[in-house]
Amino acid sequence: xxxxxxxxxxxxxxxxxxxxxxxxxxxxxxxxxxxxxxxxxxxxxxxxxxxxxxxxxxxxxxxxxxxxxxxxxxxxxxxxxxxxxxxxxxxxxxxxxxxxxxxxxxxxxxxxxxxxxxxxxxxxxxxxxxxxxxxxxxxxxxxxxxxxxxxxxxxxxxxxxxxxxxxxxxxxxxxxxxxxxxxxxxxx
Numbered sequence: 001x002x003x004x005x006x007x008x009x010x011x012x013x014x015x016x017x018x019x020x021x022x023x024x025x026x027x028x029x030x031x032x033x034x035x036x037x038x039x040x041x042x043x044x045x046x047x048x049x050x051x052x053x054x055x056x057x058x059x060x061x062x063x064x065x066x067x068x069x070x071x072x073x074x075x076x077x078x079x080x081x082x083x084x085x086x087x088x089x090x091x092x093x094x095x096x097x098x099x100x101x102x103x104x105x106x107x108x109x110x111x112x113x114x115x116x117x118x119x120x121x122x123x124x125x126x127x128x129x130x131x132x133x134x135x136x137x138x139x140x141x142x143x144x145x146x147x148x149x150x151x152x153x154x155x156x157x158x159x160x161x162x163x164x165x166x167x168x169x170x171x172x173x174x175x176x177x178x179x180x181x182x183x184x185x186x187x188x
Contacts, residue, residue, distance in 0.1 A: 005029035014046040021056040035165070036062040036129050037153035044141060044148055054133070054141045061130035064165060066178050066186045067121035073112035074120065074176070083108065083180060090170040095161045101174045109176045125177060127169040127187075131157035 003020045005013060007030045021027040033039035040060050047053045079087070084103065091100050111120025131137070136156040140148065158164065169183040 002026045002028065007031065008043065008046070011046050014043060018047060018050070018053055018056050022052055027056075033062065035150065035154065036060045036131055036162070037150040037157060038062075040137075040141075040153055041148050041150045044144065049144075051142075054138050057133050059130060059132050061128055062165060063126045063128040064169075064186050065124040066127055066169060066172070066182050068123045068125050069109055069111060069176070069178055070114075070117050070120050070122040073114050073117055074109040075112045076107045076109055076176075079106055079108045086180070087170055087174065090167055091174075094163060094167050095158065097161070098163060101171065103174070106174065107176070108173065108180065110179055110181075121182075125172055127165045127172065127183075129157075129162055129165045129168065131160065131162040134160040136160065 001024070003017070003025045005017050005027060008014050008017060009032075017027050017029055031039045031043060033042050037060075039062060040057070043057075044053065084106065087106070088103055091103065094100060113120050133141075134156065136159065137153055140152055140156060154162075154164075166183070166187055169178070169187060172178050173180055173183055
């Protein structure tokens, strides 16, 4: 009932995964793209305009790994006004209904170092974004053709409640799990 496809890289693999999903299997796969919306547009470009494609996709997720601060060496500091504005802009852009952290008296952390850990990081965290195919996204896919843009899909996904990777990462910064510089190093 469950099919795992290591990675979809070509048209044949994409069509086989589509066919398996249409015959009642849960298909899980990876696909290289910069975001969840970009993955959907790339997959759409591989398969082409296909009504069955739209009914086969249920959930699209993207993730990046960022370094986790070492709790024993991290150093606290008060964020600058510029850093607070950056954080606030991302937090305020979160979907309605999403709990937002209190940024009053916010303490951020930077990587420290020790003889055992000169870089100040230990392990990794996954930051994610995911969306289910809403009716709005299905309409975009149906009429998209060659003009289908990841930006349009992302806007529709955000409107339906998706939290972006940047928003997820910023919550990790506010929680003291990683640094602003690490987030922008990985996510740009």
